[in-house]
Amino acid sequence: MLDRAFGALADETRRGILTRLGAGPATITELAEPSGMTLTGIRKHVDVLEAAGLVATEKVGRVRQVTLGTERLDDAMAWITFYQRLWARRLDGLDAYFTLAKGTES
Structure with a gap:
């Protein structure tokens, strides 16, 4: 499902x-009005978002009412947070390495 969420988020509309x-x-x-898209066009975008679990x-x-679905965004945020922390630790380690290397040059 994470692939679907990121695939759905890849589109600006x-x-x-x-x-x-x-x-x-x-x-x-209401979703179609500001974009100038047809109802069919917006409906296709909503279908992609719904398949990803991002909307219901x-x-x-x-009429068809559309609401946010938070479950899939939570999964995406957990994935992003994991890699954000991983890279922060790696960059902190790199910073410590260069700080130590700089101190030994004197």
């Missing part, structure tokens, strides 16, 4: 949809 949904649920029509949709009357 889909990131925009997630940003908009951060302000609250929206219909497909629900039929409410005659």
Whole structure:
């Protein structure tokens, strides 16, 4: 699922949809308005986000309501945090090495 989440996040339009949904649920029509895309185009982006677990949709009357789904973002953030810490430790070690090397030159 992590591959799907990052694949979905790779598209600017889909990131925009997630940003908009951060302000609250929206219909497909409301998501399409600012982008100038067709309802079908936006629906395809929403389908990708839904397959990745980043959003959830629900039929409410005659419209489809879209809301954020946090589970997959939590998985993506855990992956990013792991590598962020890994690289921070490596860079700290590199910094310590160069600090020690610089001190022995004197």
